[in-house]
Amino acid sequence: xxxxxxxxxxxxxxxxxxxxxxxxxxxxxxxxxxxxxxxxxxxxxxxxxxxxxxxxxxxxxxxxxxxxxxxxxxxxxxxxxxxxxxxxxxxxxxxxxxxxxxxxxxxxxxxxxx
Amino acid sequence: xxxxxxxxxxxxxxxxxxxxxxxxxxxxxxxxxxxxxxxxxxxxxxxxxxxxxxxxxxxxxxxxxxxxxxxxxxxxxxxxxxxxxxxxxxxxxxxxxxxxxxxxxxxxxxx
Numbered sequence: 001x002x003x004x005x006x007x008x009x010x011x012x013x014x015x016x017x018x019x020x021x022x023x024x025x026x027x028x029x030x031x032x033x034x035x036x037x038x039x040x041x042x043x044x045x046x047x048x049x050x051x052x053x054x055x056x057x058x059x060x061x062x063x064x065x066x067x068x069x070x071x072x073x074x075x076x077x078x079x080x081x082x083x084x085x086x087x088x089x090x091x092x093x094x095x096x097x098x099x100x101x102x103x104x105x106x107x108x109x110x111x112x113x114x
Numbered sequence: 115x116x117x118x119x120x121x122x123x124x125x126x127x128x129x130x131x132x133x134x135x136x137x138x139x140x141x142x143x144x145x146x147x148x149x150x151x152x153x154x155x156x157x158x159x160x161x162x163x164x165x166x167x168x169x170x171x172x173x174x175x176x177x178x179x180x181x182x183x184x185x186x187x188x189x190x191x192x193x194x195x196x197x198x199x200x201x202x203x204x205x206x207x208x209x210x211x212x213x214x215x216x217x218x219x220x221x222x223x224x225x
Contacts, residue, residue: 006157032211043203043215044158093157101146101211105157 003027004096006106013084014114021079021109023094029074030096034103035067038091050077084113116141118206120216127194128224135219137204138186144206147180147187148213152201161202162189194223 003026013019023033032051036044048064050056050071058064066088068080077096081088089112095103117140127133139147145166150158164171164178164187171178175194180187187206191198201220205213 002160004157034213043217044213046212049212097211101207102148102160102163103211103213104160105150108155108157110155 002098002102002104004030004094004104004106006094006109008109009107010110010112012112012114015085016083018080018082019084019111021081021092021094021111023077023079023096023106025075025096025098025104028096028098030077030098031074032097033071033077034095034097035069035077035079036093036095038093038108040091044093047079081111084111086113089113116144116206116208116214118204118214118216120204120219122219123217124220124222126222126224129194129196131194133189133191133194133198133221133223135189135202135204135221136186137188137206137216138184139206139214140185141206141208142182142185143208145209146207147178148205148207149176149178149189150203150205152203152218154200158203191221194221196223196225199223 005024007022035047047062048056048058056069071077093108095105120137148163151161152158175192177190201218204216207213
């Protein structure tokens with residue numbers, strides 16, 4: 001149980017384009033989903049928290065207009081990186097939480113912006 | 115906010131030996147302490163967790179201890195195997211469910 005998927009697993013795009021990443025909880029309903037980014041050899045940095053049906057809460061320093069988060073259902077959240085630039089290249093990871101505080105992570109999405 | 119420190123940053127052990135990773139936290143309100151294993155190019159995998167009302171928890175070769183007074187918790191892996199090689203992260207959270215992660219420990223198990 002507690003399986004979280006992400007799609008795509010990797011994406012390469014040109015500078016200035018937008019990229020959408022999907023996060024799904026496959027076998028449980030996720031009341032809360034989290035989005036993280038991770039640079040090589042570093043820890044996970046929380047970007048935002050989203051609850052189903054409400055606006056995401058962004059961490060300090062994260063541009064909400066650049067990183068659009070939608071949590072339309074209890075099993076799906078999406079992160080859209082708008083007008084991506086090379087400095088947005090990173091490993092993006094989502095996690096999902098059900099009724100308690102355990103977070104289960106997706107496999108991550110490697111974004112490379114050329 | 116919560117600050118989690120993790121030591122050591124790297125750990126090399128002989129197969130069959132034990133590995134110990136230690137973390138400290140700053141917020142006395144933290145009440146949930148998970149440990150994650152991350153393999154290269156993959157997402158973190160929850161391997162064990164402990165809550166503030168428990169001092170120790172064990173799951174086969176993995177155990178976690180928590181000292182609330184000293185605000186530190188530790189991960190113990192016994193009888194290490196090559197497949198235990200990975201990066202391990204400790205984390206802590208309060209009632210807002212936001213995880214604060216340690217910097218990670220790269221564990222290498224030598225065959």
